[in-house]
Amino acid sequence: MISAQEFIARQDRLLAQCEPNSVCIVPAAGMVTRSRDTEYTFRQDSDFWYLTGFEEPNAWLILSNHPRYGESYRAMVVQEKDKSAEIWHGKRLGAEAALARFSLDEAFELQELEEALLASIQGQDNVYFSLGHKKDNDLLFSEALNTLRDAPKESLAPRAIHDLQPILHEMRLFKSACEVAMMKAAGEISARAHKRAMQFATPGCYEYQLEAEIYHEFAMAGARSPAYSTIVGSGDNACILHYTQNNAQVNDGDLILIDAGAEYQGYAADITRTFPANGKFTHAQREIYTVVLKAQKSVLDMLAPGVTLSQAMLHSVE
16 A cells, blocks of 8 residues: 555655646546446546545645745645435545545635635646646636636736646656555456466357456455456457457467456556467467567566667567
């Protein structure tokens, strides 16, 4: 698990890279409707998760290094406590509990979002925000800016708007020891799932049954969701680059390609393997497999600090 102290340290590093008199505004993800009154399983926005570790939708993180706050300022806007909504959809943290959990200076309910945005932006020289990431959030942010711009001069609308993503995404490239541990766990869970699918596979089974074996292994290890849509392609389906129907029956003599990775505590694995459905390669299959395996091992041997992905790719096809 990522500690609360590590999340705060990330926030501090972000603020340290911003211009003086700045505010950073980072919205969480929202729920996405699946059909009528049901939603897809919620997944938090990666940037928001990186800075907070908070799993609820519709929240906003506000950080500032403006002198009026002292060294720094941290605030969050979260969903309000609502007994009726919580009966239907589960417990909410609420603003009062958020104050202590995230070491905030202030916490607001979602119904106070407009006021909180205006107060945080007003008087700042610089605002950092990821424009173009989500239309609804862009609209709320733009409305707050326009309110200040249309007000008298003393409203102090910000002088400059900066894209937050280049700074934040550069930070995310460099992993802490705890992050490396999470990534390793995701890889180990995924490897076990691949092995389980290989052991289950036999001519006559269906691709979706192999997918089910993989998902069960993920979930039993605490990885509730795959990191991406799983590919289980047998025979000709293995040649479809982003095949996800996974509904064909496996034939004797088929090769099966599985591309599957678990997401664990927000960190993803990505593994692709190809193997014979009946447990034995034909001569031609073995020759092709051996060529690919040799290339993979050669690339792994050359990887080192300073080697680029493009160099590794070119080496693999030599």
